[in-house]
Amino acid sequence: MKVGISAGYWSGSPPRGIAERVAEAESQGVNSLWTAETYGSDALTPLAWWGSQTSSLQLGTSICQMSARTPTALAMAAQTIDHLSGGRMIVGIGASGPQVVEGWYGQPYPRPLERTREYIEIMRAVWARDKPVTFNGRHYQLPLAGGTGLGKPLKSIVHPLRPDIPVYLGAEGPKNVALAAEIADGWTPLWFSPKSDDFYRAALAEGFARAGARRTASDFEIANTCWLIEDNDVEKAAAKLKPVVALYAGGMGAKGANFHNDVFTRMGWGEACAEIQRLYLDGRSDLAAQAVPTEMVEDVALVGPADKICEDIVTRWKPTCLTTMILAGWPRPETRDRILEAIRS
Template sequence: MRARWGLTVPLTGVPLISHRPLLDELADAGYTDLWSSEVAGTDAFTPLALASTWSPTLRLGTAIAPVFTRGPGLLAMTAATMAEAAPDRFVLGIGASSPVVVEDWNAQPYRDPFGRTRDTLRFLKRALAGELVDEEYPTFAVRRFKLERPPASPPPILLAALRAGMLRLAAAEADGVILNWLAADDLPRVRAELAGAKEGFETVARIFVCPTDDERYARELGRRMIAGYLTVPAYAAFHRWLGRSDVLEPMWTAWAAGDRRAATAAIPDEVVDALILHGNPQACRAKVEEYVRQGVQTPVIALLPTPELATGSGGVLRTVLLDLAPPVTEV
């Protein structure tokens, strides 16, 4: 069976309302999924709610809705609403997010991210099944909560995971896992921690794609992104776990010393090329397919800005998206 093929929305530089004419073409071209994110742009749910009416065939997923920035009951209500709006087409992806998003931007304490994610997962499974939940979880308590409109078909719940503990939790209790900031060659290490997952367990990977032949531009952008993300403690620990301590230590050392320019310059080309896929759209598509060969059921393209997209018309974006679509295969 051919893998699913996803796209991160909303697209950078495209007004949300202007996505509508693109969606039907994407579905016809072979895209199966739209996945949102939630950092400091749109929230995770509104773009999917709009897409649920604009394109009635695409599957919709959050990658991810943080477990700290909404109360458990509100998160359950929002997920139930999406499941009602897009029956059997919505997937709830949840995760711990980061101290910057949770504490600095949303004024919530970021304590015991593993425990909070575990407890939220357990609560949501019961709440979305329509149960009355009256439970003292280790990280929060819920008193007599019951959804007034439980979904007829509860959505699958996927867990964003990096290292072994969260990966094993996903395998044991969730319907799938969402991966981020890893190379195709990293997947065997990650998949080893998912051993024993139930049948139908889904592996989703968000993949950064910069479709340009301007190698210098792609690497400069990639270095800035890597320096911004992989210096976050959770991602730094993840890449140490993956075996990149030696090649990334100069970046971490310079960043800790406050020299961001030196930190960015210290990132080797091979790390950039592994984590940020670049080249013409057909070459990028082939690199995305390598993730599928390594066991990803749903690759989700996160399209990065390029000189071509910045200077071209809307037709350039359309052409790039169609060129990144999955190859046509015989059934």
């Protein structure tokens, strides 16, 4: 299993110390750096900024929201970073949810799987650069249907460094996970739990079995962002993450339309999720965080003393389908080698 490091997305302002952490991670042989976006900072600018200070890290977005950019715009950005980095770009994309897509970007959300398929097909056509790009889909048309009539098919002026940049799909539900296995080069889960490994392997197998599937299980990458919080007291470590879990399970999306809530519910936390969401949507985020069971945090994160974290990695996480563990959080200096070795060995 490979190790990645997450710079995430920003909250109120740019996070401190990321440049130093990235430099240290690269010196420790970490494989990849990942950024994200919601409705504040974007994923591409920090990736280019911090990535420019590295020489070996793969540079991935986990994720770029599709509705934020047209497929040609993201294809342009990806091939630009790929050139500047010497071929280290990984394009992680995702559909996000209706709150963000319709509320922030003012774009329609329905039929996200179909939209994803079209989006990736157009990006690959840009990078292939074998002819001017044309596309006539439900969601995207190149040239635009019903426009001025002056649009013409175009071919990228830039010759991509790689004509086939890796695309990873951010997905949580079984249909979207199967789509990732069918058309993408990798999958970036969110709130993956080792206890759900069989569920996800079945969804992936469905995608790999489809006619024309791009990859097989042997050459498909699965890069999961996993929180890591060290503390000799497990409860204290988990408490630091409970507000984040409550935000996603309770506040990311409306009642009945929260994909993160669905993920935790499938793990067996349905009763807790209902209470967390009720409190969060009532404006009681503090009580929602308190309603998150410590065991629910332990299902999806590495929390506690280093000995426990290493044991969890070896006994729970290593046997799963994951190929890369992206750490959101960085081990202490005195335990760093042990934890990183537990993941890699």
